[in-house]
Amino acid sequence: MHAEDVPLPRIADDVGTPVYVYSRATLERHAQVFREGLAGVPDKLIAFAVKANPNLAVLRVLANQGYGADCVSIGEVRRALAAGVAPDKIVFSGVGKTHAELIAGLEAGIGQFNIESEEEGLELARIAADMGLTAQCALRINPDVDAGTHDKISTGKADNKFGVPIDQAGQIFGKLASQSGVNLRGVAVHIGSQLGELTPLERAFEKLDDLVNSLRGAGHAITHVDLGGGLGVPYRAGENPPSPAAYGAMVARVTKDWGVTLIFEPGRVIAGNAGVLLTRVVRVKRGIKDPFVIVDAAMNDLARPALYGAYHDFVAVAPRGADMTANIVGPICETGDTFAMGRLTDRLEAGDLAVFRTAGAYGATMASSYNSRGFVPEVLVDGDKYAIVADRIEAGAIMDAERVPEWLT
Ligand code: LLP
Secondary structure (H helix, E strand, C coil): CEECCEEHHHHHHHHCCCEEEEEHHHHHHHHHHHHHHCCCCCCEEEEEEHHHCCCHHHHHHHHHCCCEEEECCHHHHHHHHHCCCCHHHEEECCCCCCHHHHHHHHHHCCCEEEECCHHHHHHHHHHHHHHCCCEEEEEEEECCCCCCCCHHHECCCCCCCCCEEHHHHHHHHHHHHCCCCEEEEEEECCCECCECCCHHHHHHHHHHHHHHHHHHHCCCCCCEEECCCCECCCCCCCCCCCCHHHHHHHHHHHCCCCCCEEEECCCHHHHHHHEEEEEEEEEEECCCCCCEEEECCCCCCCCHHHHHCCCCCEEECCCCCCEEEEEEECCCCCCCCEEEEEEEEECCCCCCEEEECCCCCCCHHHCCCCCCCCECCEEEEECCEEEEEECCECHHHHHHCCCCCHHHC
């Protein structure tokens, strides 16, 4: 198995395992396909959701494609800027932006703050006015739509913490729009991630359609609408989430009379299938029923299966032409450190290499150092060359940041 033209065993030998491997060509293709899908939308900004993959090199690839960045912390804003994203292409979302983050965002001159509450909007207005600035803002709406995805990644139901309830949006918009320090120019919505159907998105956008009309009716100038991200990707053969083209056609239809700049915040659909987690089999252990294939990657490196019961394809780098049914597990001392139970996979032996597919989004970025395992490195492949774009951070380096106070001796 290769990443573009680079054999994965070469990366494993040079960099060690586990390691995340991304393809530049795939990132670029996905960025282009997503943009082409939106050909029917005349005026748009596509802002990659940095949380999906904040690696600087990945962000640079997308910045070179003209993408902006959707950020949810000042740390992400700094990454986007460092990767070369122009400040005016940065959207600052996030349900709990701190006072310091609001100041830093204003200082950085970011393009749009997506305000998550009346309280946050008033605070931002005060800060901006004190700084003699005007913050460009949209109000995030909670449309009360069930995205039909995993509960932990649904964000648009009434009892989720995100945005302001749609039935209070007019009143809150009016109050915030009258503040100096902010130019409230639009609304934003994001109902969830890994959506397998367009219907919930369409319902949310239809609700925005009504809202935009009523806000305009109340005399507000609406020039920007942020439609968020959420388009699902196939994690296994047979899964058929809506294509960017189908998504784009739906968006173009629903928004055709809006006359605004539309903002999109795709994450997974750009990065998910542009990366794998390359791992080596530590050993194969007999089980009561199926054997346990113990790999050197664990839930701290790829959290999605443990957190959401998520499925990731798992295949050998050099298949032997035989299958096995196995439990795929990591070395961490938790039963949750299980990638798959009773999975039909390539026959694997100790020392073999394998990959978890569709690991380019919400992979490395969700890693922790649990069990004192350090952080996995990241590699970006480009044709027949590759570069280490994030060093392995050894457990020792993390320990070096700790100290035992003198008074404990
Ligand atoms: N915009 C906002 C405001 C978001 O909260 C998110 C994702 C996105 C855009 C990008 O959504 P995407 O296009 O990637 O679906 N860790 C979870 C996913 C959490 C998504 C959080 N918000 C996972 O591994 O499935």
